[in-house]
Amino acid sequence: MPAPPVIVVHDLIKRFRVPGATTTFVALTLPSLEVCGGEAVAVVGPSGSGKTTLFHILAGLLSPSQGEVLIHGVSLGVLHGKDRDRWRARTIGYAFQSFNLLAAFSALENVCLALDLGTTVPRAARRARARALLDELGLGSRMHHRPGELSTGEQQRVAVARALANAPEVLLADEPTASVDPETREVVLSRLLREVHISKKVLLVATHDRSLLTRFDRVVHLDQPDLPAATPC
Amino acid sequence: MLALRVAWRNLCFRPVLTVVTLALLGLAVAQATVVVLLARAFEAGLVRASRPFDLLVGAKGSPTQLLMSTVLLQEAPVGNLPLAYFEQLRHDPRVAYAVPLAMGDSAYGTPLLGVGPELLGLTDPATGQPYFALAQGRFAVHAFEAAAGAQAARHWQLGDTFQSHHGGLQEAPGEAHEAWYTIVGILAPSDTPWDRALFVPLTSYWEVHHEHDAAEQQITVALLRPRGVKEFYQLHQEINHDSVAQAVLTGQGMGRLFDMLGQGETVLRLTSWLALAMGAATVFLASYAVGAQRQRETAILRALGAGQWSVCIVGLAEALLTSLVGTVLGMATAHVTAWYIAWRVHDASAIVLRPTCVPAELGIASAVLLLAAAAGLLPAVQAYRQDVASNL
Numbered sequence: 001m002p003a004p005p006v007i008v009v010h011d012l013i014k015r016f017r018v019p020g021a022t023t024t025f026v027a028l029t030l031p032s033l034e035v036c037g038g039e040a041v042a043v044v045g046p047s048g049s050g051k052t053t054l055f056h057i058l059a060g061l062l063s064p065s066q067g068e069v070l071i072h073g074v075s076l077g078v079l080h081g082k083d084r085d086r087w088r089a090r091t092i093g094y095a096f097q098s099f100n101l102l103a104a105f106s107a108l109e110n111v112c113l114a115l116d117l118g119t120t121v122p123r124a125a126r127r128a129r130a131r132a133l134l135d136e137l138g139l140g141s142r143m144h145h146r147p148g149e150l151s152t153g154e155q156q157r158v159a160v161a162r163a164l165a166n167a168p169e170v171l172l173a174d175e176p177t178a179s180v181d182p183e184t185r186e187v188v189l190s191r192l193l194r195e196v197h198i199s200k201k202v203l204l205v206a207t208h209d210r211s212l213l214t215r216f217d218r219v220v221h222l223d224q225p226d227l228p229a230a231t232p233c
Numbered sequence: 234m235l236a237l238r239v240a241w242r243n244l245c246f247r248p249v250l251t252v253v254t255l256a257l258l259g260l261a262v263a264q265a266t267v268v269v270l271l272a273r274a275f276e277a278g279l280v281r282a283s284r285p286f287d288l289l290v291g292a293k294g295s296p297t298q299l300l301m302s303t304v305l306l307q308e309a310p311v312g313n314l315p316l317a318y319f320e321q322l323r324h325d326p327r328v329a330y331a332v333p334l335a336m337g338d339s340a341y342g343t344p345l346l347g348v349g350p351e352l353l354g355l356t357d358p359a360t361g362q363p364y365f366a367l368a369q370g371r372f373a374v375h376a377f378e379a380a381a382g383a384q385a386a387r388h389w390q391l392g393d394t395f396q397s398h399h400g401g402l403q404e405a406p407g408e409a410h411e412a413w414y415t416i417v418g419i420l421a422p423s424d425t426p427w428d429r430a431l432f433v434p435l436t437s438y439w440e441v442h443h444e445h446d447a448a449e450q451q452i453t454v455a456l457l458r459p460r461g462v463k464e465f466y467q468l469h470q471e472i473n474h475d476s477v478a479q480a481v482l483t484g485q486g487m488g489r490l491f492d493m494l495g496q497g498e499t500v501l502r503l504t505s506w507l508a509l510a511m512g513a514a515t516v517f518l519a520s521y522a523v524g525a526q527r528q529r530e531t532a533i534l535r536a537l538g539a540g541q542w543s544v545c546i547v548g549l550a551e552a553l554l555t556s557l558v559g560t561v562l563g564m565a566t567a568h569v570t571a572w573y574i575a576w577r578v579h580d581a582s583a584i585v586l587r588p589t590c591v592p593a594e595l596g597i598a599s600a601v602l603l604l605a606a607a608a609g610l611l612p613a614v615q616a617y618r619q620d621v622a623s624n625l
Binding site: 056059061062081082085086088089090094096098100101102103104105109113114116117118162 | 235239242243245246526529530532533534535536537538539540541621622625
C-alpha cells in the first residue's frame with residue numbers, strides 16, 4: 001500500500017490587496033499538488049508566478065485566500081499561534097532566496113539558532129551538528145564570520161545549512177543555487193538531494209535554472225497550474 | 234533566554250549607537266544619583282560636624298553667620314562679647330558646661346581658635362566619648378603654644394612655629410602679630426571643620442590683641458551645654474531677649490541651613506528627572522532608529538519558529554538591557570564622583586561626607602527601568618503584531 005503524501009494541496013489561491021486600492025490580485029493559483037516522502041520537486045515558473053508565495057504558504061508564514069494545505073495530514077488552517085510556530089520550527093527547513101541571515105550572528109550562530117528553536121538536544125550537540133553542516137558545505141573556515149563578512153555564495157550556503165539543521169520533514173529552497181559557482185552548486189544540490197533520498201524527506205526547490213531540472217523527481221510548473229502532476233507515492 | 238541572547242547580540246552589533254545611548258543614559262543616572270548621594274551625605278556630614286555644639290552664644294547679628302563662622306569656620310565672626318558676660322553664663326546654674334572661644338585670626342590660611350583646655354572636656358552625651366582628643370603631644374595650655382587639628386596637621390608638625398595674622402580667611406591677612414606660636418600637640422580627627430584649625434590658649438589670643446586687663450578681654454563665641462531641655466530653651470530665650478548677645482540652637486540653625494540647601498537640591502532633583510527622561514528618550518530613539526533592521530530580524534526569527542512573545546521580548550530586552558547597563562555604569566560613575574567631591578569638600582572644609590548607598594538609588598534604578606520598558610514597548614508591540622511574510 002503506497003505511503004500517504006507528505007504534502008497535499010487543494011484548490012490553492014492566494015490573493016493580495018493592491019497597495020493603495022481596494023482591489024486584489026491573484027498571486028498564486030494551484031489546483032492540486034501532492035508530494036511524497038523521499039521526493040524532490042522542482043517548482044518552476046517565471047518571476048511573479050507565485051513560487052515564493054507557495055513556499056511561504058507551505059511554511060505556514062502566509063495563509064491561503066482559498067483552498068487547503070495539509071502536511072502529514074494536518075491542515076495548516078487549524079494551526080495557530082504557538083502551535084504553528086512550534087510546528088514550523090520542527091517541520092519546515094526554509095532556505096530563503098534572500099538568505100535572511102541575522103546580521104549580528106556568525107554563520108555558526110545562525111545555524112545554531114534554527115536548532116535552538118527546533119530541537120531540544122543539548123547545546124553541545126546542536127553546535128556540533130551546525131559545525132558539521134557548515135563543514136559539509138565548505139564553510140568550515142568561515143563559520144565564525146558574520147553574514148556581512150561573507151560572499152553572497154557563502155551566505156547562500158549558510159542559509160542552506162540552517163534549513164537542513166533540524167533535519168526537517170519538508171525542505172523548501174528558494175533559488176538555492178542562484179549565487180554559487182558550478183562546483184558549489186553541485187555541493188549544495190547534492191547535499192539537499194541526499195537529505196531527501198536517504199532520509200525520505202520532501203524537497204521543493206524553486207529555480208529558474210533549467211539545467212537542474214533533470215536532478216529532480218518531478219517538476220511543477222506554476223505557469224501551467226492545470227498541468228496534472230504525477231504522484232509517485 | 235533566546236530573546237536576551239538576540240538582544241545582547243544586537244546591542245554589540247551596533248557599538249556606536251549602543252555606546253552613545255549608554256553614555257547619555259549613564260550620565261543622566263549619574264547626575265540623579267550624585268544629587269541624592271551628596272544631599273544625604275551633606276546632611277549627615279553637617280549633623281556630624283555640629284554635634285559638639287549645643288547652644289552657640291555670640292554677639293548680636295546674623296544667626297546664620299554665627300553658625301557658619303563657628304561650626305563650619307566659613308564666614309567672618311559676627312563680633313565679640315565681653316569676657317565678663319561669658320563668666321556670667323559659665324556660672325549660671327542652668328549651664329552644665331561652657332567653652333569660651335576667640336576667633337578671627339589665622340596662620341597662613343589656617344583658622345586660629347583661641348580656646349581653653351575645657352574643649353577636651355566636651356563629650357558626646359550618648360557615649361561619653363570626648364569630641365576632641367589628643368593624638369600626639371599635649372594640648373596648648375601655656376602661652377604661645379598651639380595644637381593642630383587633624384587636618385591642619387598635614388601642614389604643621391610638632392615643634393613648628395608660626396606667627397598669626399588678624400583675619401586672613403575671608404579677606405587678605407593683616408600684618409603678622411609679633412608673637413611666635415609653637416606646635417606642641419596634634420588632635421585626633423573629630424569629623425568636624427575644626428580639624429583644619431589651630432588651637433591656641435585664650436590668654437595668648439588676648440596677649441597678641443593687647444587685651445591685658447580682664448575688662449578688655451573678649452571672646453567671640455561661648456559654646457554652652459545647658460543642664461537639660463528646659464534650661465536649654467530658657468537660656469536661648471533669655472539671651473536673645475537681652476541686648477548683649479544672641480543664642481543659636483545649633484540643631485535649629487542647621488535645619489534652616491538644610492532648608493536652604495534643600496531648595497537647591499529640589500532644583501537639581503528636577504533637572505535630574507528631566508535628564509532621566511531624556512536618557513529614556515535616547516533609549517527609545519536607539520530602539521526606533523533600527524526599525525527596518527528589527528522588522529527583518531523579527532520576520533527571520535518568526536520564520537525559524539520563534540513565537541510572537543519571543544520577538545516581542547527581544548524589543549523589550551534591548552531597551553531593558555541598555556537601561557540596566559546604563560544604570561549600573563551611571564551609578565558606578567555617581568559613586569566615584571560623589572566620593573571625589575566628598576574628598577574635595579573634606580580637603581576644603583574638613584566636613585566628612587560619606588556618600589554611601591541610599592535607598593533612593595533603588596528608586597532611581599526602578600524609574601530608569603520603568604522608563605526604559607516604556608521606551609521599548611512600542612518596538613515590542615510592533616514586533617508582536619508584525620506581518621512575517623512581507624518582511625522576508
